[in-house]
Amino acid sequence: MTTTDHANALTAGALFQRLRDGVARTRGDLVADTGLGRAAVAARVDALLAAGLLVPAGAASSTGGRPPQVVRFDAHAGATLALDFGARHATIGLADLSGEPIATVSRELDIAEGPETCLRLALDQARELLRDSRAELFGVGVGVPGPVEHSTGRPVNPPIMPGWDGFDIPGAVREELDGEVQVDNDVNILAIGEHALRGGAVDDLVYVKVATGIGAGIISGGLLQRGALGSAGDLGHIHVRLPESPLVAPGDERDLEAVASGTAVAAALRERGTPAHSNADVVRLIQAGDADAITLTREAGRVLGEALAIVVNLMNPSMIVIGGSLGRVADHLIAGAREVVYRRSIPLATQHLRIEPSRGGVTAGVRGAATMALQAALSPAAVDRRLAAQG
Structure with missing residues (x-):
């Protein structure tokens, strides 16, 4: 590639990606980092400053002469909205351009009431958050509790979402709000959020949600892995060797979700005479x-461990994160899972493996949905389009 080709390829949007980590840099730093000439860097930085995506951040130490000026990413230049739907609730959040939640509101709803009703409730609340903040909207991220074809944002045969199959979620949101709209299933959203919360320090991570069902979100090489059609991570519907336990009858051939989910534990408790329905x-x-x-x-954790041992041997993650509603008491699940994972996985795969509870808390889905939206809204191409539109 010639110098001219390199300069053309490294647009202002591409240069901006170097600054999204929030670290302040001088133009000289960017020249050294990119290989662009000083004039090319200055032109791109000036355009990003004019658009409000960068702000001056004082002056660096001088080695003689005039101190060089420093610029940094302004995470408060706009906002993104996150709509995190569960089976019985939705969390609507506003986040800054780093994906950090600013404000969140949770509302009860029944996802089975259908997309029009559920989206209306969430979008009305989202507009209130946006109006109160007075921030420019850059993007919207939506998480739903069912399979999603990510390329279209449409749910595909979601088992607990009647009326949602094939529904154009991005189109419905765009009718109400401007900005990029990205949609994915709730477990992928949680995996993205957990990865972002850990500052990208763990690039090979499997997030396991144990709730009404069981699912996984897979981060490999720092990137979410959706698979060919978006169904990667469907951990709950695999069949594994089931150890003898109070949860497993002889000859039991049910899948993982039917044996080790929160619903399964509640059913086993009812069989013992304890009123547990959720x-x-x-x-x-x-x-x-x-x-x-x-x-x-703990027995559910052991059964889960049988499946996770396969994941560990196949994927070699450095971390498994346990979340979901049972993640609130994850210590018991993790204790059971560790027993089996470390026994059934090869030593090399478990040498540095950590199995930990989620750090995300109630804002995990909001952070993940916001981060997903920003991956599109602040991509090099999207930033270049924004700069061109602003002249």
Whole structure:
């Protein structure tokens, strides 16, 4: 590539990616980092300053003469919205351009009421957040509890979302709000959020959500892996060797989700005479020290470990994160899972493996959805289009 070709390829949008880490740099730093000439860097930095994506950040130390000026990414130049739908609730959040949540609101809803009703509730709340902030909207990220064809943003045969199959979520959101719209399933959103929360320090991570069902989001080489059509990570529907336990009958051939999810633990508790009808009941019982709930959750962790041992041997992640509603009492799940994973995985794959509870808390889905939206809204091409539109 000639020098001219290199300069043309490294547009202002591409240069901007070097600054999204928030580290302040001088124009001289960017010249050294990119190989562009001083005039080319100055022109690109000036355009980004004019667009408000960069701001002056004082002056660097001088080695003689006039101190060089420093610029940095302005994460407060705009905002992104996140709509994180669950089966019985939605969390609507506003985040800055680094993906950091600014404000969140949770609302009860029934995802089975269909897309028009659920999206109307969420979008009305989103507009209130946006109006209060007075920030320019850059993008919208949406997470839903079912399979999604990411390229179109349409759910595909979602089992607990009647009326959502094939629905054009991005189109419906764009009718109400400007900006890029990205849609994915809730577990992928959580994996993106967990990766972002850890500052990108863990580039090979598997996020496992244990709730009504079981699913996984896979980060490999720092990137979310969706697979050919978006169904990667469907951990709950694989069949594994089921150890003998109170959760497993002889000859049991059910899949992982039917044996080790929060719903399965609640059913096993009911068989023992304990009134448990939901994940929340299981969590409540564990927090109250109920011995049966603790024992059965640890057994669920052992069954989960059978599946995770396969994942570890195949993918060699450096971290497995356990989240979801049962993630609130993840210690018991993790204890059971560790027993099996370290016994059934090859030593090289577990040499530095960590199995930890999620750090994301209630804003994990918001952070993930916002980060996904920003990957599109602040991509080199999107930034270049924004600069061209602003002249």
